[in-house]
Amino acid sequence: MSLEQIQSLLDLSSKFLMVAFLVYNVSFIVFGIAVLGKRWSKRDAKSHERRWGTIGLIITIVGLLSQGAFTGLRWVANGHIPVSNLYEFLTFFGMMIVLAFVVIYVIYRKPLTGLFAMPLAVVIVAYGAVFPSDVKPLIPQLQSIWLYLHVSLAALGEAFLAIGFAAGLMYLLRTINFKERSRSGRWKNLGVEVTMFSLVTLITFIALVFIFRGVGYHAEFLQKVVEKDIKTNTEFEVENIVEYTLPPIFKPHNSETVEMKPFLGLKEPLFEAPSWLKGVNAGRKLNTIVWSLAVGLIVYGLIRLIIRRPLGAAVSPIMNGIDEQDLDEISYRAIAIGYPIFTLGALIFASIWAQQAWGRFWAFDPKETWALITWLFYTAYLHLRLSRGWQGEKSAWLSVIGFLIIMFTLIGVNLVIAGLHSYAGV
Amino acid sequence: MLNNTKCECGHQNPVGTVLCEACGLPVQQEMLESDQPLEMRYEGAARRSQKSNPNILDRVWNFFSSVKVAVYLIIITLIVSIFGTILPQENVIPSLDPPAYYAEQYGWFGELYHKLGLSDTFGSWWYKILVLMIAASLIICSLDRVIPLYKALSRQQAKKHETFLRRQKVLYEGSVSNADEWLERMEQALRSRHYRLTRDGHALLGEKHRFSRWGPYINHVGLIILLGALLTRGIPGWYMAQNVVVNEGETVPVPGTPYYIQNIQFTEIKEIGPHVSGQQFQFAFETEAVLYRCVDNCNNPLQKPVLEEVKRHTIKPNEPLEYEGYSFYQIDYNFNLRPMHMTLTLQNANEETIGDLPIDLNNPETSYAVGDMRIELTGYYADLTSENGVPASKSRVPNNPAFIFDVTHADGTTESYFVVPFEQFQTRLKGTGDVAGLSFELTDMEVSRYTSYLLVRVEKALTFILAGALIFLFGVVIGVYWQHRRIWVRIDGERLIVAAHTNKNWFGLRQELAKILTKTGVETDANSLDNYGVTKQ
Numbered sequence: 001m002s003l004e005q006i007q008s009l010l011d012l013s014s015k016f017l018m019v020a021f022l023v024y025n026v027s028f029i030v031f032g033i034a035v036l037g038k039r040w041s042k043r044d045a046k047s048h049e050r051r052w053g054t055i056g057l058i059i060t061i062v063g064l065l066s067q068g069a070f071t072g073l074r075w076v077a078n079g080h081i082p083v084s085n086l087y088e089f090l091t092f093f094g095m096m097i098v099l100a101f102v103v104i105y106v107i108y109r110k111p112l113t114g115l116f117a118m119p120l121a122v123v124i125v126a127y128g129a130v131f132p133s134d135v136k137p138l139i140p141q142l143q144s145i146w147l148y149l150h151v152s153l154a155a156l157g158e159a160f161l162a163i164g165f166a167a168g169l170m171y172l173l174r175t176i177n178f179k180e181r182s183r184s185g186r187w188k189n190l191g192v193e194v195t196m197f198s199l200v201t202l203i204t205f206i207a208l209v210f211i212f213r214g215v216g217y218h219a220e221f222l223q224k225v226v227e228k229d230i231k232t233n234t235e236f237e238v239e240n241i242v243e244y245t246l247p248p249i250f251k252p253h254n255s256e257t258v259e260m261k262p263f264l265g266l267k268e269p270l271f272e273a274p275s276w277l278k279g280v281n282a283g284r285k286l287n288t289i290v291w292s293l294a295v296g297l298i299v300y301g302l303i304r305l306i307i308r309r310p311l312g313a314a315v316s317p318i319m320n321g322i323d324e325q326d327l328d329e330i331s332y333r334a335i336a337i338g339y340p341i342f343t344l345g346a347l348i349f350a351s352i353w354a355q356q357a358w359g360r361f362w363a364f365d366p367k368e369t370w371a372l373i374t375w376l377f378y379t380a381y382l383h384l385r386l387s388r389g390w391q392g393e394k395s396a397w398l399s400v401i402g403f404l405i406i407m408f409t410l411i412g413v414n415l416v417i418a419g420l421h422s423y424a425g426v
Numbered sequence: 427m428l429n430n431t432k433c434e435c436g437h438q439n440p441v442g443t444v445l446c447e448a449c450g451l452p453v454q455q456e457m458l459e460s461d462q463p464l465e466m467r468y469e470g471a472a473r474r475s476q477k478s479n480p481n482i483l484d485r486v487w488n489f490f491s492s493v494k495v496a497v498y499l500i501i502i503t504l505i506v507s508i509f510g511t512i513l514p515q516e517n518v519i520p521s522l523d524p525p526a527y528y529a530e531q532y533g534w535f536g537e538l539y540h541k542l543g544l545s546d547t548f549g550s551w552w553y554k555i556l557v558l559m560i561a562a563s564l565i566i567c568s569l570d571r572v573i574p575l576y577k578a579l580s581r582q583q584a585k586k587h588e589t590f591l592r593r594q595k596v597l598y599e600g601s602v603s604n605a606d607e608w609l610e611r612m613e614q615a616l617r618s619r620h621y622r623l624t625r626d627g628h629a630l631l632g633e634k635h636r637f638s639r640w641g642p643y644i645n646h647v648g649l650i651i652l653l654g655a656l657l658t659r660g661i662p663g664w665y666m667a668q669n670v671v672v673n674e675g676e677t678v679p680v681p682g683t684p685y686y687i688q689n690i691q692f693t694e695i696k697e698i699g700p701h702v703s704g705q706q707f708q709f710a711f712e713t714e715a716v717l718y719r720c721v722d723n724c725n726n727p728l729q730k731p732v733l734e735e736v737k738r739h740t741i742k743p744n745e746p747l748e749y750e751g752y753s754f755y756q757i758d759y760n761f762n763l764r765p766m767h768m769t770l771t772l773q774n775a776n777e778e779t780i781g782d783l784p785i786d787l788n789n790p791e792t793s794y795a796v797g798d799m800r801i802e803l804t805g806y807y808a809d810l811t812s813e814n815g816v817p818a819s820k821s822r823v824p825n826n827p828a829f830i831f832d833v834t835h836a837d838g839t840t841e842s843y844f845v846v847p848f849e850q851f852q853t854r855l856k857g858t859g860d861v862a863g864l865s866f867e868l869t870d871m872e873v874s875r876y877t878s879y880l881l882v883r884v885e886k887a888l889t890f891i892l893a894g895a896l897i898f899l900f901g902v903v904i905g906v907y908w909q910h911r912r913i914w915v916r917i918d919g920e921r922l923i924v925a926a927h928t929n930k931n932w933f934g935l936r937q938e939l940a941k942i943l944t945k946t947g948v949e950t951d952a953n954s955l956d957n958y959g960v961t962k963q
Contacts, residue, residue, distance in 0.1 A: 137709060140709070140710050140742060140743040140744075141743040141744065143710075143743070143744060144744040146744075329933060336906045337906070337907075339902065339906070340899055340902045340903050340906060343899060343902065344899055348892075348895045348896070348899065351891075351895075352892070355885075355888070356744050356745075356746070357743050357744050358755065358881075359667075359746065359755035359757065359883050360667075361885075361888070361891070363517075364510065364515065364547075366511045369507050369510060369511050369548075370511065372507060373504050373507050376500050376501075376503060376504040376507070377504060379500055380500045380501055383496060383497050383500070384497060386930075387467075387493040388493060388494065388497070413511075
């Protein structure tokens, strides 16, 4: 294939992703109408829900097909399944969440599932689009059929666990009494609020990246790093170019500004990243984290100023009239379905592949360890639920914590802890 | 305190029994008087861990038989594992002196991390103890429950006490005019939904998917096999891992095995990516290898070993060479030019070629015959340097080889030469007569460009590990995706009681029972079957 052909395929594929993204948003709205609209509908509530639920499902499937086309075209252009960097993996993970939702929907026929699963998928896909979308050939270790099996099944398993989280969070929003002032009541409120704040921060961060990308913001630094050759025990200096797409509050440690567009009158970075932050692009990552937290706090603060009460308390009335038993059931079933798929994809297939590629099936690489941690967590969840009767609220809290662990395993490990699975990141 | 465990139906139950093994009536008074749904876990059977007057062994058993303890063990392992990912572990740091490395790289935190033993979390004795405790918990939890559960389920009676039925979470009460005729229809309806039936007069038990109850125990067995298989690494010959470094053109022994491996050629393909601007990407790297078995002179340093080719394979990532349980993996490589073999051509004073002198630079022969001369190699400096005016070798790597040749001519005259081919230098150290001299000219050389790093492994436990993992998965799947459902029917005169139980998915059970009852002519809907109103799972 010529370069032009590949480029045009990639362009076409991104259009399908854009379409899918928009369609997911529409399907979210339709599920909203299905669930919330039955209160205003003059017709029988049951038939209203069934009708709009079916429309929502069809729209969702259209979106899924469109994203399927994105994946297929990119696959052709790439020459391998597009799951090899964070951009590709996260959009794929978003697609798997939609797929898991469709499966759960077919079993339970509860449109309210769409009310939380679709926005989750939308946020994950958008978050994926934050990362560089360059196409790169696979390094030899990754050229294996197991890449397809391991990554796609792991993502599908995690997608079901993510649905478990979304239903669990809704359960909490539905059942927690936000007026309760007792000690445990305050803790619960705080827990929900922290979760809501994290979601707000993630969404603002995504918006931020797209705004600065839209205006073409760019800054560049020349960083000097002292490296040590272990064999000869000599130190030598390496110069790296570090590029920023967000205005630098922190510049890389020991670096000079090559180019920096002024931002709000800011012509030079305010601070320098401390030297004890190790790893590739530590300065840029610190800058990104500071930006996200700062803007997240500002946006969250503004929302609080406008609505004058906690976010959880503001959102919870939407859940009125929803059967919390259904939410608990869906959350548990999604996790029960996801657990064996996750085990097969993220642990068993992963080990088989590691044995082939590196000659060892398990080496406690950070990513492997975090997959094990996720597995241990959901194992504890199942024991607590099935043997110790942790249902309803306790189980819902666990599903929220579990998703946090999954997200850290998928993204945090890559960005924070380097290992065999580290990719480039923002 | 001694509990009377004899039930009113006349059955004598073991101590610790919750529900009568025969009729299902609660044994303990307080449970009998409660109006809560019956605790159906393990069918209310007595477990070993509920023995009265426990001795020490019983206490250990009781400790490990607790699910609560199991969950604590899982959570502790989880938290400890998180600590183990904070900093790189000792097996991956590029240093042979971990304490110094952690202190230098991560300051006081690194020092503390190393002192606490977290720098080798997964190889530490306490991590191993945690895993062993989990294994003990897996075995004991399973045995403690599966045996009484198996006994209880295989001894089931169709006829249950009214109290047992009324306190099930799914219940229908009504009346039928003709009991036999209705039971006939009920049996048919249950059969069509794949229930297996036991009939006892006017009592009926329908049961399906009992195997799903074994799911948890099967998956625990899988995990025990997996953990057990890891222990077999201690068996001699079951586990081996070592690195073999082999230059292009070289054949090296694999220590501890009868095998030799040869690197015929190493290939690295780097290309400019088809769709990335100007960057070079590595597409492949591979070693064209031959595996030999040594058949003679194997451990004799004075003799060349006799090798017999057993397998040829191009080793690349994801495609190891595999032979008789040994696997050779391509893990790394290094590019450096290194002379392997050279040919010196001898000429006499009249510039007439006498013959060739082929020299293996890594392992040169000591004696050669060229034309009618005998040449002895009496000095070899692979990497020539001079120490106080005396020739010496910096290393064993033939970067700049130098030779001292003792030449014996056919007529018995001898002479001696010092030759440094790369420097085009030669000098006659001693000689008899006025022979004009020989010249040694470098005419051919083989160079190794790449050093290939191979990992050699034996892992006999692999099959068992994989089997354990698959058994685990099978157990999880049958335990999670199927449910054990039972429906009890009891008719006394015209009074009908139908109760049902499942180990999960009550919603599905109610739907199914409603359909079955509708088929027998009893009109009911799924929600009204919910006996306690809050029983979904």
